[in-house]
Amino acid sequence: MNHRAVRAIYLFEMARTWRTLLQSVVSPVLSTSLYFVVFGAAIGSRITQIEGVSYGTFIVPGLIMLSILTQSVSNASFGIYFPKFSGTIYELLSAPVSFFEAVLGYVGAAASKSIILGLIILATAWLFVPLHVMHPFWMLTFLVLTAVTFSLFGFIIGVWAGNFEQLQVIPLLVIAPLTFLGGSFYSINMLPEAWQTVALFNPVVYLISGFRWSFYEISDVSLGASLGITLGFLAICMATVWWIFKTGYRLKN
Amino acid sequence: MPPIISISHLSKTYGSGLKALNDVSLDIDRGEIFALLGPNGAGKTTLISIICGIANPSAGQVLVDGHDNVADYRAARSMIGLVPQELHTDAFETVWATVSYSRGLFGKKANPAYIEKVLRDLSLWDRKDSRIITLSGGMKRRVMIAKALSHEPQILFLDEPTAGVDVELRKGMWEVVRALRATGVTIILTTHYIEEAEEMADRIGVINKGEIILVEQKAALMQKLGKKQLKLHLLGTVEAIPPQLADYNLALSEGGSQLIYTYDSKAERTGITGLLAALREAGIRFHDLDTTQSSLEDIFVSLVRA
Ligand SMILES: Nc1ncnc2c1ncn2[C@@H]1O[C@H](COP(=O)(O)OP(=O)(O)OP(=O)(O)O)[C@@H](O)[C@H]1O
Ligand SMILES: [Mg+2]
Numbered sequence: 376m377n378h379r380a381v382r383a384i385y386l387f388e389m390a391r392t393w394r395t396l397l398q399s400v401v402s403p404v405l406s407t408s409l410y411f412v413v414f415g416a417a418i419g420s421r422i423t424q425i426e427g428v429s430y431g432t433f434i435v436p437g438l439i440m441l442s443i444l445t446q447s448v449s450n451a452s453f454g455i456y457f458p459k460f461s462g463t464i465y466e467l468l469s470a471p472v473s474f475f476e477a478v479l480g481y482v483g484a485a486a487s488k489s490i491i492l493g494l495i496i497l498a499t500a501w502l503f504v505p506l507h508v509m510h511p512f513w514m515l516t517f518l519v520l521t522a523v524t525f526s527l528f529g530f531i532i533g534v535w536a537g538n539f540e541q542l543q544v545i546p547l548l549v550i551a552p553l554t555f556l557g558g559s560f561y562s563i564n565m566l567p568e569a570w571q572t573v574a575l576f577n578p579v580v581y582l583i584s585g586f587r588w589s590f591y592e593i594s595d596v597s598l599g600a601s602l603g604i605t606l607g608f609l610a611i612c613m614a615t616v617w618w619i620f621k622t623g624y625r626l627k628n
Numbered sequence: 629m630p631p632i633i634s635i636s637h638l639s640k641t642y643g644s645g646l647k648a649l650n651d652v653s654l655d656i657d658r659g660e661i662f663a664l665l666g667p668n669g670a671g672k673t674t675l676i677s678i679i680c681g682i683a684n685p686s687a688g689q690v691l692v693d694g695h696d697n698v699a700d701y702r703a704a705r706s707m708i709g710l711v712p713q714e715l716h717t718d719a720f721e722t723v724w725a726t727v728s729y730s731r732g733l734f735g736k737k738a739n740p741a742y743i744e745k746v747l748r749d750l751s752l753w754d755r756k757d758s759r760i761i762t763l764s765g766g767m768k769r770r771v772m773i774a775k776a777l778s779h780e781p782q783i784l785f786l787d788e789p790t791a792g793v794d795v796e797l798r799k800g801m802w803e804v805v806r807a808l809r810a811t812g813v814t815i816i817l818t819t820h821y822i823e824e825a826e827e828m829a830d831r832i833g834v835i836n837k838g839e840i841i842l843v844e845q846k847a848a849l850m851q852k853l854g855k856k857q858l859k860l861h862l863l864g865t866v867e868a869i870p871p872q873l874a875d876y877n878l879a880l881s882e883g884g885s886q887l888i889y890t891y892d893s894k895a896e897r898t899g900i901t902g903l904l905a906a907l908r909e910a911g912i913r914f915h916d917l918d919t920t921q922s923s924l925e926d927i928f929v930s931l932v933r934a
Contacts, residue, residue, distance in 0.1 A: 377702070383732025387725075394720060462716030466775065469680040469710050470733040471702040627684050 380472045384480025385487075388454055392488050399450075399488065400495060403442045407496045410438055411503045414560055425562050426593045431504040436587040437559030439496050443489045443518065444525050444554050444579070448546050451485035451529030456542050459533075459626070468627060474620035478530060485526035486519070493518050506590070513589035513598075520605050521582055527612035534619055534626060553579045563595040578604050630694070631655035632783060632814050633679065638688030640674050640838075648674040650838040652688070656783075661805065661815045663829035663846075665822065667932055671838040672818040673713055676785050680710045692783070706734060709781030711772050713788045713818075719761040723752055726760060727774045734779035746777045749804055751797070766793045773801070777808075784808060786817040790824060802828060822928055826850075836932050849927065858889040858900060860907075861916040870910045876903050887912070 392399050414434055422430045458464035467477060500506060508514050536542040557579030563571050574580050575596070585601025588594035594601070619626075633656035640649040648671045656662050664672050677683040679690050681701055690697040692704035718726050727743055747753045750770045755763060760771060769792060776784060786805070790798045805815055805828060819825055825832055826846070833843040842849075865884035876899065879888045887907075891898045907914070 377735040379735045379737070380733045383729050386732075387721075387729050390721070390725065461719075462712075462714055463718055465682055465710070465712050465716055466730060466733065468682045469705060469708065470730075471705040471735060472733060473702075627682065 377472055377476055380470060381476050381480045381483070384467075384472075384477065385484045388481060388484030389487065391454075392450075392484075399446075400492060403446060403492055404495060404499050407438050407442060407499060408503075410434070411500070425565075426591075428591050428593065429504065432506060432591075433562075433587075433593075434560055435497070435500045435504065435506060436590050437557075437583050438500070439493050439518075440521065440557075440579075440583050440586050441554050441559050442496055443493045443521050444550055444582075445546060446492055447485055447489040447522050447525035448529035448532065448550055450488050451482055451526040452533035452536065452542055452546075453529075454481045454485055455530055455533035456536050460539075464626070474616075478527075478616055482523065482526045482530050485529060486522040489522040489526065490518055493522070508590050509592055510589040514586065517582065517586040517589060517601075517605070520609065521586070524605065524609040524612055527609070527616060531612065531615050531619065553577055558583050558595060562593070578608055581605065629658055632658040632693055633816075634691040635675075635679070636689050636691075638675070638678060638690065639686045640671075640678060640683065641686045648838050649678070649685075652835075652838070652840050654833060654840055654843065656814060656816060657831070659809065659812055659814055660830040661809055661817065661828050663825035663832050664816060664818045664835060665825055665832060665928055666818075666835035670835045672835060673787055674838075675835070676710070676712075676787055676816070676818070680708055680785060681705055706779075707782045709776035709779065709784045711769075711776045711784070711786045711789055713791070715765065715768050715772065717760045717768050717771055720759055722757050722759055723747070723763070723771055723774070724756040726771065727778045730775040731778040736779045742780070743774075743778060746774050749807075750774050751800065766797060769793055770797075770801075773804075781813065783814045783816070786815065788818055788820065790819065790821065798824075834928065834931055842931060850921075855890055855892065855921075856898075857920050858891065858903075859918050859920065860887040860889070860914040861885065862887060863913045863915050866912060870912070872910055873903075873906055876906070887914070 411431065411434075414430070416431070418430070424430070425433045458467060497506075532542065532545050556574065557577050558574070563574050563580060563584075566574060581596055581601045581604035584595040585598060585605065588598055588601070633654075635652060635654045635656075638649055638652040639647070641647045652671075652675060664675070666672050674683065678685045679692070679697060681697060681704075690704075692707055695703040697704040721729070724743070724747075727747065728738065728740075731738065731743065744753065747756055750773060752767065752770055752774060755767065760768060763771065769789065773786075773789065784805075789805075790801055793801065802824075805817075809815055817825075817828070829846050831843065832846050832849055834841050862885050866880060866887070867884060869878050869880060869887075877890050879890070880886070881888055889900075889903055891900070
């Protein structure tokens with residue numbers, strides 16, 4: 376194991392984060408605050424409570440998940456796509472670094488960044504609404520699992536993408552709708568019955584439900600189902616990454 | 629000693645169906661400077677990319693110091709530093725950060741003193757804290773060389789290292805390359821500046837249309853293919869070459885004011901003495917003479933045209 380290489384990639388990617396601190400941290404925090412203002416204060420004042428918690432409080436876990444999902448995907452996809460685009464990937468390919476080590480460095484950095492971001496948003500939310508995390512262990516577990524899974528997913532997109540449009544298209548067309556429809560802003564129970572069934576095909580529902588449960592013990596689906604779907608998606612991403620490694624897909628000529 | 633790089637029956641067909649390399653076999657000797665010459669699109673970069681692990685071969689094998697560069701890629705790649713032809717650098721990192729990163733990537737323990745030496749040797753020390761985007765093209769090229777040297781490779785690939793580098797710095801780079809060779813590093817370089825190969829290389833390989841058409845010690849190559857010419861500046865002009873000189877390989881030029889004799893410099897008898905005697909007999913007098921030897925460039929051009 377070339378642990379120095381993993382470290383070098385990790386630190387290099389993290390350095391990129393610090394350099395672009397404004398867009399990497401400030402903008403998600405700002406947009407989350409806007410969500411609070413719009414959904415929490417404006418709309419929330421008309422919705423009294425959902426399953427015993429105020430609307431503003433209810434949406435916090437969903438908002439954090441929303442940011443973690445989109446940020447993990449965009450960080451990780453950009454992290455590996457950019458060297459491909461600029462040509463600096465030659466160095467990674469010519470270095471004594473296994474594909475696994477590269478994934479560890481890139482995905483590790485992207486996931487770390489999302490986790491830090493999630494915690495920052497949590498702290499921001501604290502300023503707006505009273506919060507109580509009933510199961511901190513599960514909260515962190517879901518946070519880390521989601522960040523790692525979607526960073527892997529982003530890595531795959533970054534490897535697959537042949538241009539900037541393709542890099543954007545999956546987050547825009549798949550991730551964003553799934554998260555918006557994934558119960559960030561409402562409980563699945565509030566949907567008409569038919570749509571509740573449809574919603575259960577959305578994996579994000581399970582992530583948000585599990586995450587929200589760790590806060591308030593409110594969930595749309597059981598904790599086991601949430602954990603199972605999350606781990607299942609993680610397994611699919613890992614298998615895909617392994618397949619990319621086996622075939623050298625789109626990284627080498 | 630076994631060769632440090634042994635390439636056997638390497639072929640490469642790109643996805644487009646283009647055959648960039650066709651059954652290339654080549655050995656690189658330990659500690660030599662090997663210049664790979666060939667016209668645009670000959671397959672030089674493709675060959676280097678496969679050896680370094682950037683492209684997959686379609687067929688054939690590469691051994692780097694006995695390590696298969698695919699099966700045992702860690703051992704193989706650890707030995708190699710690569711300066712690619714295209715300027716692919718980070719933009720917002722500093723010179724110091726990007727060079728240190730390369731060292732880490734190759735699994736080497738951090739060694740600031742060594743990196744300082746590399747940067748100083750390449751006249752980059754005073755720019756170490758500059759972001760790469762603020763450097764000139766020639767400086768970026770040197771940053772790429774510094775990155776390749778950062779992990780103390782035993783083999784260095786330089787794919788057109790001096791393209792876009794000014795004359796003085798080019799000489800400086802040659803010095804760096806020579807100093808590296810003196811420490812035992814094997815160097816493989818490609819260049820379109822033939823005089824660079826002539827100046828630097830121990831051995832020369834010529835590749836054309838994906839095939840190695842010649843590999844030779846530079847000195848032997850120059851001698852073997854080197855034609856010499858004796859140019860006689862005549863007093864007055866000659867209409868035609870007199871029949872008694874027909875046995876000599878002569879040509880008239882400059883409107884009959886010059887007589888050019890082409891001969892083989894490595895031959896036992898060059899025939900110069902005889903020619904001069906014959907000239908005197910024919911009453912042709914000259915006021916000056918000089919000899920020229922064909923350069924590597926002439927040799928190269930004639931090879932690739934053939
Ligand atoms: N990624 C690629 N996909 C398809 N064809 C390629 C690719 N890279 C190179 N080629 C083709 O392979 C052939 C060899 O290219 P290569 O870059 O190895 O030449 P070269 O000898 O390095 O030329 P130059 O002196 O211009 O750098 C060319 O015909 C080129 O068009
Ligand atoms: Mg080339």
